[in-house]
């Protein structure tokens with residue numbers, strides 16, 4: 395038996411003038427789930443969050459929490475609370491007054507306010523800063539105040555819009571763990587909007603990937619990585635070598651390269667992309683039987699190294715990763731073989747090549763010694779999508 399979901403989004407459509415921001419989105423979120431809405435800028439994730447909160451009115455569809463249809467209810471009557479990107483703290487109030495504000499506005503008694511604010515300050519580890527004003531706090535501490543203020547009202551559903559975007563990279567990483575701990579500890583259901591796939595992967599139980607107002611895939615982080623449902627998801631989640639071609643019974647026939655064996659359930663002959671994760675690419679001077687190539691660069695990342703290999707006929711280097719350091723140096727002649735690969739459908743309006751036998755290869759670089767900010771690096775806009 396499946397338990398009733400806490401939140402049901404059913405056929406929600408949102409329109410701004412000529413722009414359809416959401417095309418009939420349907421999804422369920424379970425009680426106590428940490429759920430992420432992930433996608434590039436403009437994909438509609440904020441519109442969906444704001445529709446749940448009551449700040450937008452969808453053109454069609456239903457939004458149901460615990461069996462209650464939310465759409466007729468104004469924002470302040472909904473059993474949800476939203477934490478904004480900017481945190482929206484009152485600068486002239488202390489930490490504890492900021493947290494107490496919402497309860498005071500609701501007319502909760504003084505003694506209860508004191509108890510609840512005290513408890514929440516302990517949960518977010520702010521007890522020692524109760525008398526400070528927001529200007530006297532670090533970014534991470536301000537973020538905790540905003541969270542405490544949202545949690546203290548005990549909403550059934552807490553909506554967080556890019557909760558960590560104002561923080562620098564290191565603080566963000568520790569706050570990701572903190573948010574997860576907090577969610578677990580207070581037993582609330584969290585819906586987080588983020589464009590940062592690493593953030594979504596590290597925190598969420600399940601992720602809805604949105605693209606241009608459509609739900610591309612809804613799955614656990616592990617499933618999205620291992621079994622992406624589309625080329626978009628494969629490029630957006632983690633690092634991938636994407637080899638365009640056509641589906642065969644055994645995999646994908648890639649022009650200029652031949653068959654890349656891959657698991658799939660696509661129609662034979664349909665446009666397809668073989669997705670090969672870097673850890674499934676084996677590279678070495680002693681590797682034979684696959685492609686031949688030349689090492690262009692190696693990146694040591696601590697626990698792993700990324701090796702980029704130029705293969706004749708491919709317009710961009712392939713990426714491989716190995717545990718620890720690699721002995722391969724730039725210029726080394728190597729063999730390349732593929733292990734596990736998955737094939738996903740490819741948009742037929744985007745041909746793999748223009749009359750040549752060279753495939754389109756997209757490589758998303760997610761990290762590296764001198765890589766740009768991870769959030770940007772992982773977005774498809776940073777990927778090298780090279781058409782020959």
Ligand SMILES: Nc1ncnc2c1ncn2[C@@H]1O[C@H](COP(=O)(O)OP(=O)(O)OP(=O)(O)O)[C@@H](O)[C@H]1O
Pocket residue numbers: 410411413414415433434435436437438439440441442589
């Ligand atoms: N008030 C508005 N008026 C007109 N168009 C809007 C409005 N708000 C959003 N849009 C459009 O709707 C689409 C979805 O926007 P939305 O803000 O939901 O995306 P997003 O995924 O949250 O993006 P970001 O990560 O940049 O915040 C975009 O094309 C956007 O330009």
